Amino acid sequence: MVFEYKLNILILIGLTILLGTTGSRLFKKFKVPQVIAFIIIGFFLGDSVLGIIDKQMLSSFSFFNIFVLGITGFLIGGELKKAIFEKYGKQFINILLSEGLLAFILVTVFVVLLGSLFFDNMSIVWALGLLLGSIAAATAPAATTDVLWEYKTRGPLTTTILGIVGLDDGLGLILFAIASSITLAIVGTNTPAISSVFFHILYEIGGSVLIGILGGLALSLILRKISDKYGIITFSLGTIVLILGFSKLVECDVLLSAMTAGVFITNYIPRKSEEVFELTNELMPILYILFFTFFGAQLNLQNLNLPIIIIAIVYLIGRTAGKGLGANLGARISKAPKTVQKYLPWCLFSQAGVAIGLSILANSRFPGEIGDSIVIIITTTTFVVQIIGPLAMRIAITGAGEAGLNITEEDIIRESKAKDIMDTTVPLIYENMSLAQILKTFSETDNLYYPVVDQKNELLGVITVDNIKNSLMTSGLDAFLLAHDLKEPVIAKVPPDLPMLEVQEILDRYNIEYLPVVSSKNKVLGFLERRQISRKISTKLIELQKQAEALE
Amino acid sequence: MLELKDYIDKNLISLLKVKKKEKILLKLIDSICQNREIPDSKELKDAIFYREKLMSTGIGLGIGVPHVRIKGIKDLIVAVGICKQGITDYETIDGIPVKVVVMIVAGEKQHKAYIKFLSLIVSKLKDSTVRERLFEAKNEQEIYRILNS
Numbered sequence: 001m002v003f004e005y006k007l008n009i010l011i012l013i014g015l016t017i018l019l020g021t022t023g024s025r026l027f028k029k030f031k032v033p034q035v036i037a038f039i040i041i042g043f044f045l046g047d048s049v050l051g052i053i054d055k056q057m058l059s060s061f062s063f064f065n066i067f068v069l070g071i072t073g074f075l076i077g078g079e080l081k082k083a084i085f086e087k088y089g090k091q092f093i094n095i096l097l098s099e100g101l102l103a104f105i106l107v108t109v110f111v112v113l114l115g116s117l118f119f120d121n122m123s124i125v126w127a128l129g130l131l132l133g134s135i136a137a138a139t140a141p142a143a144t145t146d147v148l149w150e151y152k153t154r155g156p157l158t159t160t161i162l163g164i165v166g167l168d169d170g171l172g173l174i175l176f177a178i179a180s181s182i183t184l185a186i187v188g189t190n191t192p193a194i195s196s197v198f199f200h201i202l203y204e205i206g207g208s209v210l211i212g213i214l215g216g217l218a219l220s221l222i223l224r225k226i227s228d229k230y231g232i233i234t235f236s237l238g239t240i241v242l243i244l245g246f247s248k249l250v251e252c253d254v255l256l257s258a259m260t261a262g263v264f265i266t267n268y269i270p271r272k273s274e275e276v277f278e279l280t281n282e283l284m285p286i287l288y289i290l291f292f293t294f295f296g297a298q299l300n301l302q303n304l305n306l307p308i309i310i311i312a313i314v315y316l317i318g319r320t321a322g323k324g325l326g327a328n329l330g331a332r333i334s335k336a337p338k339t340v341q342k343y344l345p346w347c348l349f350s351q352a353g354v355a356i357g358l359s360i361l362a363n364s365r366f367p368g369e370i371g372d373s374i375v376i377i378i379t380t381t382t383f384v385v386q387i388i389g390p391l392a393m394r395i396a397i398t399g400a401g402e403a404g405l406n407i408t409e410e411d412i413i414r415e416s417k418a419k420d421i422m423d424t425t426v427p428l429i430y431e432n433m434s435l436a437q438i439l440k441t442f443s444e445t446d447n448l449y450y451p452v453v454d455q456k457n458e459l460l461g462v463i464t465v466d467n468i469k470n471s472l473m474t475s476g477l478d479a480f481l482l483a484h485d486l487k488e489p490v491i492a493k494v495p496p497d498l499p500m501l502e503v504q505e506i507l508d509r510y511n512i513e514y515l516p517v518v519s520s521k522n523k524v525l526g527f528l529e530r531r532q533i534s535r536k537i538s539t540k541l542i543e544l545q546k547q548a549e550a551l552e
Numbered sequence: 553m554l555e556l557k558d559y560i561d562k563n564l565i566s567l568l569k570v571k572k573k574e575k576i577l578l579k580l581i582d583s584i585c586q587n588r589e590i591p592d593s594k595e596l597k598d599a600i601f602y603r604e605k606l607m608s609t610g611i612g613l614g615i616g617v618p619h620v621r622i623k624g625i626k627d628l629i630v631a632v633g634i635c636k637q638g639i640t641d642y643e644t645i646d647g648i649p650v651k652v653v654v655m656i657v658a659g660e661k662q663h664k665a666y667i668k669f670l671s672l673i674v675s676k677l678k679d680s681t682v683r684e685r686l687f688e689a690k691n692e693q694e695i696y697r698i699l700n701s
Binding site: 432434467477479480481482485486488489 | 606607609617619621623645660661663667670671674
């Protein structure tokens, strides 16, 4: 029997997930966004270094990349509610046009100026300039949204970033279609008619939007009849994959189609769609680990030479300056909040799937010097901006005060310990307190459960409003009943450092409404009541919401 | 519906000739431990004396109701001791020496039954005729009848 020692695909996927998640945890300690960890680990696993993830394997995963991009587009679409369009629509258009067009213009001009020093053929230089310029307009939605989700951001900057990264893919496509048509006219023998260029753009964008609307409508009609989580997630994923498949079949843009479907359902069935996006969102952590690690693995930096490096640097400078200045200009024109004006320029650097996809498309349309140069320039610069982009974004969203504002009840519970939530003001009932004294304490506070302690504040039991009620209904006992007589045994108690998730498990397991929090010496430190836990979490959520609203 | 007769046990009634609180409490604890299954007699003793330390259970009118709730007790246990000459060191609200001691031992989770029984026995003993008859009772049998009447 002959054993095949080559790592099979399942081992590689397992390895990728484990290495990716371990790396991201390590990077998190240095406050580096996880996406960078995934890409670097992928880069080392890929052909450029270790060669564990090879080209053959990567090509078999091309469908997976489309799937992740599609889901990302769908989720971004979900953020674009009618109210947001009404509120930010003008701002989106201004910023989109200024950052996209300025990046296009600056990259084209810079590449043409510097390229003329290295290439004799000016038509090649112009082709490179125009194609690279058009690719520069797009921003990576997956890498961008991953950072936003990782840092749980909320506020005007977050909304603007989501709107822009969702839409500038469309702008990139339009610019690329124009650029490639002009390039054909410059370098090719068959010059396409302007009308056919515009027809192609119209077809690609219109077709994507139409597929998205039809898919979104179908999904909405299905979801109206489905209420279980399993049904919601399976029908949603099935429909998204079909949308992506059809979009690919008729050569439209998968991201735009999925995004349109997301926009459609978030506005057509707003309440139901919240559950759809919430469930879909839960898939993202694992999808992103694989997506970005594979992405890192496919980056090939072996064919670099000096002219290419210089053009790549020029491309980076032009794109960064164009996006930065353009975003700032657009934000100023549309009188966006100060935080958007100040920090948006730092949030649009990422480029990934769309840019690489367009570079591959350019390579297939213009094989040879132009195509090869574009692929290597985009690959190299993508590697650089994918490292710099998320870092810059983290600094920007933190500076804008939006990090940590998009927190759900589950997040607060997941990140809190008993000591963070416990009520430290709950009055202690000493065991020798009489019924009259206990009733006085009850009348002064609104708790339902009180810890009974000895003189050293060590927990002995609990008095509930319910068991006091029994004592009140019986006469003649008030003179000699003490807290000691009325206390109930403690079913469970917890240490202050116990995570709230475990606290909730204990409350559910014993079906109890309260839990005393005690030190290692059984001294009462605080008290947790179910209703007080919910109240505290709601207060925290409202505070965060107010903070986010104050930024607008 | 909880009634006194369900819990008053002939075997746990004693006519005693002790003068000290500690003695009568110990006698009643012994009587409970001998007649009923008590998981830990020391725990019972400690609990009774600890409760008395917090505040005496002499509720006035010559009545004492030492009571505790402890783990492992399935049903209420009631022991009665009559001490005609009175126990002078049993601190009471009104200073009258205690002559009737009703010791109640309940399970940890028997809050309702425990409070209800306390209430029933206290209201019964607050009746001066009942008290007079108890102080005059000649034997345990008679005490049993008076309490269950």
